[in-house]
Amino acid sequence: xxxxxxxxxxxxxxxxxxxxxxxxxxxxxxxxxxxxxxxxxxxxxxxxxxxxxxxxxxxxxxxxxxxxxxxxxxxxxxxxxxxxxxxxxxxxxxxxxxxxxxxxxxxxxxx
Amino acid sequence: xxxxxxxxxxxxxxxxxxxxxxxxxxxxxxxxxxxxxxxxxxxxxxxxxxxxxxxxxxxxxxxxxxxxxxxxxxxxxxxxxxxxxxxxxxxxxxxxxxxxxxxxxxxxxxxxxx
Numbered sequence: 001x002x003x004x005x006x007x008x009x010x011x012x013x014x015x016x017x018x019x020x021x022x023x024x025x026x027x028x029x030x031x032x033x034x035x036x037x038x039x040x041x042x043x044x045x046x047x048x049x050x051x052x053x054x055x056x057x058x059x060x061x062x063x064x065x066x067x068x069x070x071x072x073x074x075x076x077x078x079x080x081x082x083x084x085x086x087x088x089x090x091x092x093x094x095x096x097x098x099x100x101x102x103x104x105x106x107x108x109x110x111x
Numbered sequence: 112x113x114x115x116x117x118x119x120x121x122x123x124x125x126x127x128x129x130x131x132x133x134x135x136x137x138x139x140x141x142x143x144x145x146x147x148x149x150x151x152x153x154x155x156x157x158x159x160x161x162x163x164x165x166x167x168x169x170x171x172x173x174x175x176x177x178x179x180x181x182x183x184x185x186x187x188x189x190x191x192x193x194x195x196x197x198x199x200x201x202x203x204x205x206x207x208x209x210x211x212x213x214x215x216x217x218x219x220x221x222x223x224x225x
Binding site for chain 2: 034041042044045046049093099101102103
């Protein structure tokens, strides 16, 4: 499983766009990149998953450069309720048998 | 509503008293797994199941048992709980028997062993 590196924490203000970058230098050809969000004492919640270029859904965008050695989760116009821990995971979407969570990035949104 | 349901949400027990934490999902997912989350150690996988009657150890299986007799249920059994099993536990499920597909997590079970 590819190791991932994320910033430990980030601060932002309401209404700003937040970009959280994840480094995964050893990503394998079949690996997908997945992001989860976790609020205190709650289970992680799937945000977005991608393989290359750009993926967008109703809550976030995921940017993946051509070499796929990093990825950026973009949260548009954050609110206080986006304060959470964000995890970047890398693994084989079809044959992986576990989700390996790193330390994640603590995002604090201030008013 | 698609969901993973764990029970109980909170449990305080004494050392050595057998307990079971139940997990049930209503999405017909093949893959289910259990995690524990501890401060500074993150989420660690205990056991997982690719399908009915197919289970395997995760990273921290010692002191735990699981069974998968039905597709929807995946109980976690602590035969003789010890204080070092005090933790926040999460059950998860995903479609297709693959762990990296979108996973749905339960609300968590906070276990305290005294």
